[in-house]
Structure formats: structure tokens, C-alpha cells
Amino acid sequence: MAAPLLDACGASAVCSTEHNLPAAAVLHRRLAQANYEPKTWDYDSICSMHLHGQNKVQPSKESSLFQLASLKQIVRQLLLLEEEEDGLPNKLRIIDQLQSLGVAYHFEEEIKSILTSMHVHDAHLQLEHDLSSTALLFKLLRAHGIPASTDMLSAFFTNDNGGLDAADNINLMRDDNDDTIDGLVALYEASYLAFPGEAMLNTARAFAIDRLQQQMMPSSMVGGSYFQEDLPLHWRAPRLQAIRSLKHHRSDCSGDEIASCIMQLAAEDFDRVQAVHQSELVELTRWWKETKLGEKLPLSARDRLVECFFCATCIAPEPRHAGCRDVLAKVGSLIVHLDDIYDVYGTIDELATFTDAIAGNWDDDDDATALLPEYMQAMLSVIRSTSMAAADRVLREHGHDVLPVYKKAWHELCEAFMVEAKWQHEKVIPGLDEYLENGWVTSTGPLLLLHALTMLPSSNQQEQQRVDSWLRDDGKVVYPRLVELCSRIFRLCNDCATHEAESERGEGPSSIACFMSESSGGGVSKEEACGAVADAIAVIWKEVNRELLTGSVDAGIMCVNLARVIQCIYHDGDGITSPTDSRKKLIKDLLFTPIRTLL
Structure with missing residues (x-):
């Protein structure tokens, strides 16, 4: 900017008198x-x-508004597509990405309708052994005020004390498995949507932190630790998270038409x-x-x-x-x-x-x-x-x-x-x-x-x-x-x-x-x-x-x-x-x- 917005010496004028006080x-x-x-x-x-x-203080030009409307329509169609074999996890990830990038407010009715349908039809039953999608569904339902029981995650909890099993069938402990890390991160984030008295989610968070600290090499972590540097997603202001997500995902869209379209929007x-x-x-x-x-x-x-x-x-x-x-x-x-x-x-x-x-x-x-x-x-x-x-x-x-x-x-x-x-x-x-x-x-x-x-x-x-x-x-x-x-x-x-x-x-x-x-x-x-x-x-x-x-x-x-x-x-x-x-x-x-x- 031509004139500096940051004003190191810009103190407000201060009255030098005490206004005739005693x-x-x-x-x-x-x-x-x-x-x-x-x-x-x-x-x-x-x-x-x-x-x-x-x-840009002036309103957007007509061409920009038209482009924005076109992008919104494309994303809306992606949300409303009939579910295919892998449609449910993909749809959950699209909703999550829209929220993270700060544009979910354009699709409030569609998202609420989709999540309500998932709740009514017990969509989590279709996500057997998919920890990442199940935890994401749990988080999205609760974040939108839709009832979601911790029973959704019970398949990943096996002992009488509510402990989380290492569960070979979901490969939680397999080395260098990106899906494993995604699942653990999703579980960690979902745990912050807990209600009072839901001790199982406390256990889930501790389990996720322990496993991630074992699997993630120090060189792969920003600022030393995923958990120490950042607040959980649920505690972050959406508008600020949008900046972080835009920076983080800018290089993840090459060859992915859907992700590219959402990023552009x-x-x-x-x-x-x-x-x-x-x-x-x-x-x-x-x-x-x-x-x-x-x-x-x-x-x-x-x-x-x-x-x-x-x-x-x-x-x-x-x-x-x-x-x-x-x-x-x-x-x-x-x-x-x-x-x-x-x-x-x-x-x-x-x-x-x-x-x-x-x-x-x-x-x-x-x-x-x-x-x-x-x-x-x-x-x-x-x-x-x-x-x-x-x-x-x-x-x-x-x-x-x-x-x-x-x-x-x-x-x-x-x-x-x-x-x-x-x-x-x-x-x-x-x-x-x-x-x-x-x-x-x-x-x-x-x-x-x-x-x-x-x-x-x-x-x-x-x-x-x-x-x-x-x-x-x-x-x-x-x-x-x-x-x-x-x-x-x-x-x-x-x-x-x-x-x-x-x-x-x-x-x-x-x-x-x-x-x-x-x-x-x-x-x-x-x-x-x-x-x-x-x-x-x-x-x-x-x-x-x-x-x-x-x-x-x-x-x-x-x-x-x-x-x-x-x-x-x-x-x-x-x-x-x-x-x-x-x-x-x-x-x-x-x-x-x-x-x-x-x-």
C-alpha cells in the first residue's frame, strides 16, 4: 500500500490535562x-x-460475480451427485474441505440435508473399517447440531474399559500408511466434539496422540508437533482457518479437478x-x-x-x-x-x-x-x-x-x-x-x-x-x-x-x-x-x-x-x-x- 497501514508511532492523541480534576x-x-x-x-x-x-474495496465486477456463481453451481452439483461405491467418503471429504476453506456457507441447505440423510440412514454402517470417514462423519454431524452417538466409533473400541484396540483389520499400526495417519488425525479432531461424560472420546484422543507421535517422524511435523503448535480444528475461527487451508492445499490440487474447482471458488x-x-x-x-x-x-x-x-x-x-x-x-x-x-x-x-x-x-x-x-x-x-x-x-x-x-x-x-x-x-x-x-x-x-x-x-x-x-x-x-x-x-x-x-x-x-x-x-x-x-x-x-x-x-x-x-x-x-x-x-x-x- 502507498500509505503504511502499520503505524509504529501512531498513538492516539492523549489529553495532557486532568480535566480540572481535584x-x-x-x-x-x-x-x-x-x-x-x-x-x-x-x-x-x-x-x-x-x-x-x-x-479491492470496490464491489466485484460482473465478470467476477459470474465466475463465482458458475463455480458455486459446479460445486453444488458435486455435492448433489448420486452416491457411487466410494461416494459417501468422497462426499464427506468435500463437505469438510468446503468448511475448512470457508465457503460452506454457500451450501448450508445442501450440506444440512446431506448430513441429515446420512444420520437417518445410519451412514456410518457403510463405513466399516474406515476410521477416517467414520470419525469425520461423527464430527460433521455434531458440528451441525445433528445427533451423533459415540456408538458410531464403537467398532474401533473393543475392551471393557473403552480402550482403543490396535485393530489389525483397520491397519492402525502399519508403518508409512497415509490412510492410517488420516484416520488418527480424524479421530483426534472428532474427540473435541465430545459431550460431558463421554470418557471414550478422551481415550480416543489419547490413543490418537500416542499413535501419531509414534508414526510421524519429526521432520514431517511443522513446528515440532501437530498437537503443540495448533489448536484443534473445532476451536479455530473458520475465517482464519480458511487462510491456513488455502495456503496448505494450494499444491494439492494438481490433477484433481474437484479439488481444483473448490480451491478456485x-x-x-x-x-x-x-x-x-x-x-x-x-x-x-x-x-x-x-x-x-x-x-x-x-x-x-x-x-x-x-x-x-x-x-x-x-x-x-x-x-x-x-x-x-x-x-x-x-x-x-x-x-x-x-x-x-x-x-x-x-x-x-x-x-x-x-x-x-x-x-x-x-x-x-x-x-x-x-x-x-x-x-x-x-x-x-x-x-x-x-x-x-x-x-x-x-x-x-x-x-x-x-x-x-x-x-x-x-x-x-x-x-x-x-x-x-x-x-x-x-x-x-x-x-x-x-x-x-x-x-x-x-x-x-x-x-x-x-x-x-x-x-x-x-x-x-x-x-x-x-x-x-x-x-x-x-x-x-x-x-x-x-x-x-x-x-x-x-x-x-x-x-x-x-x-x-x-x-x-x-x-x-x-x-x-x-x-x-x-x-x-x-x-x-x-x-x-x-x-x-x-x-x-x-x-x-x-x-x-x-x-x-x-x-x-x-x-x-x-x-x-x-x-x-x-x-x-x-x-x-x-x-x-x-x-x-x-x-x-x-x-x-x-x-x-x-x-x-x-x-
């Missing part, structure tokens, strides 16, 4: 301890992308969707600059608009979910600033006043608002205008008045932030259960998903009732169980990545600190606590898998995608507070670089 209040601030990195991305360059013709679609996302980012960046929050806040708050939009595109990547992406990125960016106010800058008295004000009438001349310092008035004003605009859009497009729910959700988040601020102020480390009950709310997942899910169209009366029941009679927000579970993953992943830095800054307790304090009289190490938290995340994922069998498909996928992108953001450090070079490159690849230049 000297005593200033003394209680910890502004110097934050040491947050400046923003990474140059907003002027982003806003002018379309003027310079950088990448995936590459065309990736760049088309990227162009849509770029156009949205331009408008979003203009909105952010117009808020002037960087100039109005007297603290060096984290300015992470592009990172928040990156997360939004991973949570709701399909073009039809533009409204969800818009509100996710806006609310996310505001939350990052609000979090810094509660964690680092605001005094206890100011935070209490702000918490009361956000529950008020949402009028700029509200009495509670007038009591706030100027920087808090600016923060509250943008929060109000953003959520009110989102509520107007929901009312206009879907007929639901969600503003009362938005207001209450913001207030509940601030109340939960206030609890943590008091723990920090009083140097209290709560019990782990008490911390997590408050912490899944302060993860901010509930507020983000509330705004996103209410943007989804209500296609039937049941969905309308769901939207209308967000508030209980006592005024509390009612979050679906899946929202809570994915928010708990959010909180635990965040704590693992941020515990050390936040402890050094003197911020409030984390699940790591609570676990260390509560276990064995405080004799547990940080590494042991992190291991226990990682185990807890795996347990919650099992509950997520079971919960996916109920409710709206779009809503369920959006919740799960939040957990997935969070695991990416916090997989190797805090990708929001201190983005690493690898995270910056990932964002650049996803949002700014045409995929064909990466292949």
Missing part, C-alpha cells in the same frame, strides 16, 4: 503504570484505501468477502475518528479499533451479517476504553457515579451525567449514541425494541466492573467461584453477543419470543446458556494471557490468582494454575458442544466463533493489549492482503 483524585490514579502500546494501524491510510485503489470468495470487510472498515474507522475519544479521554487508553473489527469478522464473517460486524466492532472498541477506565484510571468514587449514570435515562442533560468528570461524560455519550443507533436499526429491520435490554446490559457490565474495582481497591482475592460468577460478565462476551444476536433476523415466532425474553420480570438480562459458556471461555483465556502483566500493573484478581490462593494453602505455582484453567476450558467446551444441539444455528455459530477467536487472540499472549508481530501479520493477511498474493 488534586486528591489525580493522586489515586495509576496512569503511569499502564504503559499500553500505541495503536498499530494508521487510520488515515485505512480511510483513504479506496482513493489509492489499494486492494475459495480463493475467489475469500477476496470478495475481504473486499466487503475492507469497505466496512473504512466506514468504521471514519466513525471512530469522529467520536474523538482519543482526544477526550485523559488517559492513554488502548486504541484497538482494527483488532476489534478483526474479531468481528471472525465471529460473523459472512457478508449477510454486516450489521453484526458493525455493532461488534463498535461496542468492542468502546469496551476496551471502558475497561481501562475501570481498571486503571477512574477513582472508586468516579466509577460508582459512572455506574449509576449508565443506568439513568440516557439523556445528556440527565442529573447523574452532569455529576461525571468530562472524560466520563464523553465516554457515556458515545456508548449511548452507539447502542441507540444499533437499537434503531434492529427496530427498523426486525421490529424489536431492544434498547431497554442494551441499557440494562451496559449497566450490568459496569456493575460487574465495579465489583472488580472494589476487589482491586481493597486488595481482596475472592474465591474462584465468586470470581468466575462475576468474571463471565466482565469478559464482555455477554454484552458483545447481545448486540450481535439481536441483529440477526427473527425468522419465526420462536425467535421473536427469544428476543422478547432477554429481560426478566426483575429487570435482569437473561442470557442464553451458550452465551454464558462461551463467555466463561473468554474470561479464562483472557486471564491466562493477561495475569502476569495485570499483576505487575496492580490490577484486580484473575482466575489464576484466585486458583493459586485457594489451592493447597496458596502453594500452587502459576504454571499449575494455568494448567488447571486450561483443563477447565476443555470441560466448558464439552458443555458448549452439547448446547449447540439446541437453539438457532446462526446464533449458536456466532457464540462459538466468539470463543474461537478469543482462543486465537489469547493463544500466545495478549493480542489486544500487546499485539505480537505474528498477530499483526494475521490481521493484515485477513483484512488487507488479497489471498492470491499469499498462495
Whole structure:
């Protein structure tokens, strides 16, 4: 790009005054301890992308649209072909490839129909001795909310304890057998779709890991180990996986007409969707600059608009979910600033006043608002205008008045932030259960998903009732169980990545600190606590898998995608507070670089 998107010196403007705050209040601030990195991305360059013709911000040309439609039709015909002798395994692999490459959303109805038919007709019975296809079928059924029993895999389990037999008839131990490795990898990936209590799948995973480590030579492994470098597929954000798959499969299509066609479709679609996302980012960046929050806040708050939009595109990547992406990125960016106010800058008295004000009438001349310092008035004003605009859009497009729910959700988040601020102020480390009950709310997942899910169209009366029941009679927000579970993953992943830095800054307790304090009289190490938290995340994922069998498909996928992108953001450090070079490159690849230049 002609103008650099990466802006090493692009810190947001910081007000040099304390907005006439009393000297005593200033003394209680910890502004110097934050040491947050400046923003990474140059907003002027982003806003002018379309003027310079950088990448593809303009809609696709008619020829490209025609080519995309033709490729989609060819792939659709491949999916619907009558099954031949080897048709079932091939069809499963096509579906899996479409998902991995990020284009399965074009064929949602066809894929759901095919998998439902496979379930009804017990297709796994046709896959005897084919571990790879059986495990893949199991994984695909569960991922699409279709019942799939672990009995499908029972042919590969023979002893009374649920152990996996070496099974000569499926050649699991034959050396240099690509089919063997494919089967073990498929079994490993399928094991992550387990429900609570399905110990057999834990055994299957351990078996697969053991056998793969025996068979795969170190030179054949990327980064040292298939298991150590990567999250399982089920825990990866689909949009990010599409980049990896496109790079990985680019050399696997020679001579394979079907694979070549799917790859071509995936590459065309990736760049088309990227162009849509770029156009949205331009408008979003203009909105952010117009808020002037960087100039109005007297603290060096984290300015992470592009990172928040990156997360939004991973949570709701399909073009039809533009409204969800818009509100996710806006609310996310505001939350990052609000979090810094509660964690680092605001005094206890100011935070209490702000918490009361956000529950008020949402009028700029509200009495509670007038009591706030100027920087808090600016923060509250943008929060109000953003959520009110989102509520107007929901009312206009879907007929639901969600503003009362938005207001209450913001207030509940601030109340939960206030609890943590008091723990920090009083140097209290709560019990782990008490911390997590408050912490899944302060993860901010509930507020983000509330705004996103209410943007989804209500296609039937049941969905309308769901939207209308967000508030209980006592005024509390009612979050679906899946929202809570994915928010708990959010909180635990965040704590693992941020515990050390936040402890050094003197911020409030984390699940790591609570676990260390509560276990064995405080004799547990940080590494042991992190291991226990990682185990807890795996347990919650099992509950997520079971919960996916109920409710709206779009809503369920959006919740799960939040957990997935969070695991990416916090997989190797805090990708929001201190983005690493690898995270910056990932964002650049996803949002700014045409995929064909990466292949």
C-alpha cells in the first residue's frame, strides 16, 4: 500500500490535562503504570484505501460475480451427485474441505440435508473399517447440531474399559500408511466434539496422540508437533482457518479437478468477502475518528479499533451479517476504553457515579451525567449514541425494541466492573467461584453477543419470543446458556494471557490468582494454575458442544466463533493489549492482503 497501514508511532492523541480534576483524585490514579502500546494501524491510510485503489474495496465486477456463481453451481452439483461405491467418503471429504476453506456457507441447505440423510440412514454402517470417514462423519454431524452417538466409533473400541484396540483389520499400526495417519488425525479432531461424560472420546484422543507421535517422524511435523503448535480444528475461527487451508492445499490440487474447482471458488470468495470487510472498515474507522475519544479521554487508553473489527469478522464473517460486524466492532472498541477506565484510571468514587449514570435515562442533560468528570461524560455519550443507533436499526429491520435490554446490559457490565474495582481497591482475592460468577460478565462476551444476536433476523415466532425474553420480570438480562459458556471461555483465556502483566500493573484478581490462593494453602505455582484453567476450558467446551444441539444455528455459530477467536487472540499472549508481530501479520493477511498474493 502507498500509505503504511502499520503505524509504529501512531498513538492516539492523549489529553495532557486532568480535566480540572481535584488534586486528591489525580493522586489515586495509576496512569503511569499502564504503559499500553500505541495503536498499530494508521487510520488515515485505512480511510483513504479506496482513493489509492489499494486492494479491492470496490464491489466485484460482473465478470467476477459470474465466475463465482458458475463455480458455486459446479460445486453444488458435486455435492448433489448420486452416491457411487466410494461416494459417501468422497462426499464427506468435500463437505469438510468446503468448511475448512470457508465457503460452506454457500451450501448450508445442501450440506444440512446431506448430513441429515446420512444420520437417518445410519451412514456410518457403510463405513466399516474406515476410521477416517467414520470419525469425520461423527464430527460433521455434531458440528451441525445433528445427533451423533459415540456408538458410531464403537467398532474401533473393543475392551471393557473403552480402550482403543490396535485393530489389525483397520491397519492402525502399519508403518508409512497415509490412510492410517488420516484416520488418527480424524479421530483426534472428532474427540473435541465430545459431550460431558463421554470418557471414550478422551481415550480416543489419547490413543490418537500416542499413535501419531509414534508414526510421524519429526521432520514431517511443522513446528515440532501437530498437537503443540495448533489448536484443534473445532476451536479455530473458520475465517482464519480458511487462510491456513488455502495456503496448505494450494499444491494439492494438481490433477484433481474437484479439488481444483473448490480451491478456485475459495480463493475467489475469500477476496470478495475481504473486499466487503475492507469497505466496512473504512466506514468504521471514519466513525471512530469522529467520536474523538482519543482526544477526550485523559488517559492513554488502548486504541484497538482494527483488532476489534478483526474479531468481528471472525465471529460473523459472512457478508449477510454486516450489521453484526458493525455493532461488534463498535461496542468492542468502546469496551476496551471502558475497561481501562475501570481498571486503571477512574477513582472508586468516579466509577460508582459512572455506574449509576449508565443506568439513568440516557439523556445528556440527565442529573447523574452532569455529576461525571468530562472524560466520563464523553465516554457515556458515545456508548449511548452507539447502542441507540444499533437499537434503531434492529427496530427498523426486525421490529424489536431492544434498547431497554442494551441499557440494562451496559449497566450490568459496569456493575460487574465495579465489583472488580472494589476487589482491586481493597486488595481482596475472592474465591474462584465468586470470581468466575462475576468474571463471565466482565469478559464482555455477554454484552458483545447481545448486540450481535439481536441483529440477526427473527425468522419465526420462536425467535421473536427469544428476543422478547432477554429481560426478566426483575429487570435482569437473561442470557442464553451458550452465551454464558462461551463467555466463561473468554474470561479464562483472557486471564491466562493477561495475569502476569495485570499483576505487575496492580490490577484486580484473575482466575489464576484466585486458583493459586485457594489451592493447597496458596502453594500452587502459576504454571499449575494455568494448567488447571486450561483443563477447565476443555470441560466448558464439552458443555458448549452439547448446547449447540439446541437453539438457532446462526446464533449458536456466532457464540462459538466468539470463543474461537478469543482462543486465537489469547493463544500466545495478549493480542489486544500487546499485539505480537505474528498477530499483526494475521490481521493484515485477513483484512488487507488479497489471498492470491499469499498462495
